Amino acid sequence: MKAFVVHEIRHMDSLFKRLEKWLLVFLLGFMIGFSLLQIVLRNVFSTGFVWGDSLLRHAVLWISLLGAGRATAEDKHIRIDLLPRLLPASGGAWVSLLTDCFACLVCVILIHASWNFLTYETMAGTRAFGQIPLSWLEAVFPFSFAVMAVRFALRAFSGINSITAKTQERDS
């Protein structure tokens, strides 16, 4: 039953990865295109969007947080893995399991913190530009931390599987 749920989550994550890829390509393409548009508007047509810079900076926020989510899936975060190198392989597996669980826990707390943040922002009713609530642009926080939490959890499950597989191998 549990294995089934994990399998389903893994499947959804791989579907999401494809969506994520195109979303990121779109966001970066938009950043480049919109910046070029601003340059042309100002230097050729003597106009431009005052909120353009704010929009671009939020695009950076989205790209960074979604990028950090992707880096979680591909194991590209900066880490100092001094201890696991000093330990035997089986010990290393346990240490990885521990750090993945810890990372997942921290991401869950960050989701909670982001949720509070969004609640305050919605109550404050701050507008970004036009009449768009700023909180829409900030919603990327809980979303990305959720993506990271799931991916750290999936890594932890892989860790458990490989540890139990090794144990069974040794027992038989």
Place this chain on the structure above:
Amino acid sequence: WAAPQHEIKLATLAPENSSLMNIFNRMNDELQKATNGRLGFKMYAGFVLGNEADVLRKLRIGLVNAAIFTNTALTDINPDLRVLQVPFLFNNYEEVDDVLGKVRAGLAKGFAAKGFEVLGFPELGFIYFMSREPIADLPDLKGKKVWAQADAPMAKAFVDSVGVSTVAITAPDVLMALQTKLVDVVYNSPYYALITQWYTQVKYLTDLPLSYIGGCLLMDKKAFDRLPEDLQQTLREITAKYIDVLVKKTRQDNDEALEVMLKRGVQKILPSAAQAGNFRDLSAQVIEGLGPQILPRDFLGQVRSELADFRASPQ
């Protein structure tokens, strides 16, 4: 002083060791003395807590209890403040003082409804156009690259209607943008232009107040209500007294900064009555086009009638 029993964390954008911080330190001393050390401030100067929007967020969650803002940062909370920033609304500080004296209670009530106690109305002061070429009349702005502060719908609406090219960049980038001629026209208070050294890159200052930038000393209402009543009273009195001192000092600093700028080669451009009229007419026309959710009509009417009364009364 030992840490007071009730400590108010106060954030200001005034730099550490500045004359303004000096006033806050005196305010803190007097407050502690008057309350026998029961009430005092813990001060966070400069931009250490982030920009005004960041400080406002920290005020809401209680990381700081009180903070000094310019009105620009507070217009989402209290849209009435935009009315006071309408371009070319006030001609001089006498008008500002008279009108503010009459509308302050109403503004404080608006803030109370949003969970803030107003402890005073400091100011940045009048801001002026500063430029590489003289700006005496509307047509002088045509073809210039004018700095546009993001999130300032009124400035944006005004500048748009003149039909000039705007450059939206953050304040720290303005100096370099002036150097590379990416912008030709900027605006701020003389004191700000002096300390940021913008004045070294402009030749002219248009001697017509572009807009009045007021401010508020806000305290989180929950933190204020937690204080015993006698301390609330003392706090109100002492902050009111020192904000008055602060406003006087700000005006003096602005005057002196202008003197320094003129001495160092910036020229003052004085628009004629007709030219100033052109600016005001355009401003009036522009604000008609802004929706009531941006510019509350009732309050605009009130401020205009107070102004008319003051201008009609014998000085």
Place this chain on the structure above:
Amino acid sequence: MTYVISALLVLLALSGTPLFIVISAAALVSFYVLGVDLSVVIIEMYRLAANPMLIALVLFAFAGYVLAESGASTRLVKLSRAVFGRMPGGLAVVTLVVCALFTALTGASGVTIVALGGILLPALLADSYSEKFSLGLLTSSGSLGVLFPPSLPLIIYGVVTETSIPHLFLAGLLPGLLMVVLLSLYGIHHGRHTIVPTRFSSRNLRQAAREAFWEMLLPVVVFGGIFGGFLVLSEAAAITVAYVLLVEMGIHREVKLNDMPAIVIKTVMMVGGIIVILGASLAFNSFLIDQQVPNRILELMRTYVDNKYVFLLILNFFLLIVGCVLDVFSALVIVVPLIVPLAASYEVNVLHLGIIFLTNLQIGYSTPPIGMNLFIASLRFDRPIVQLSLATLPFLGILLLALAIITFFPPLSLVLIH
């Protein structure tokens, strides 16, 4: 209790927990203990969205990855060999100068390594510099040039301390050159042992220049756009992207449209990895500021130190740590107002102090184990922090020598002003 939690977090960090998780956890625990709503951590991370430099970071990073996919580094090596001929260490000197100029524009925000690393590392390796030397050179050059105009940190120092910015630019010139020259000498020294010098021939030079023509035009486009008053930095970055795409996809045809998604993913993972660490650091910094930690340290110094040179020595030590821990803008607005009156009481010139301050921050950026340049280089070059730390050591030694000269020989900073 504090010690137990700190020890646990250090242990988790050494066990390979992603650093942004460790720093976030430190911030979360600290604010939880203070009884502050945890959303403060997100408030701080959200300050990233107010940092205009990050737009340039993302765009230059992307341009850097596109260049790395192309044959640009081969063309660069060929050109540098053709220009320098028998002179050893030519490419190392070119690398130093290019990084310094680029950092002057981008202000030690990590953009240099991210934008130029992908093309310069393969170039250095192809020109038979050792991997250790190349990694160390690029990591420590990532913030070289912060003393040259129009560096934004220098401008902000001028604004915060209310000193003349043109004077600061003059004050930074010789100290900045000193560091470039010392590192260049080391590069030449290193190159003498490893590099086979080629004979200079003008035919070679013409051919190499023709091949690298479009890439050579890139700096002209960037610097020309900014100093011509057409572009702000982030826009110059967008133009760079457009130009690089045009050259590598349209003219050289070495990068294909199909490669784009993979390049985008590489870019965003690196940028995301850097920015979440910056965000988490902002959150933890905010706790240190709330507790007024920098103020307390400087207060201690005021109490116990009374000799000017002892003060400068301790100040250097303190600032190196600040450079490791804080990003350059926080350091400027938080620490500078605190040390200026302190330095004045020891009769240290405020211009000289600014140069000392920024030199320290620059060096702190590549100081093991937590200098930001190390993290960025680790992500960009896909090498462990430990390896990069070791590679950086000789360069760090040279920079510390320069720092000592700058600190204890004030005329170097002040002679051009008088």
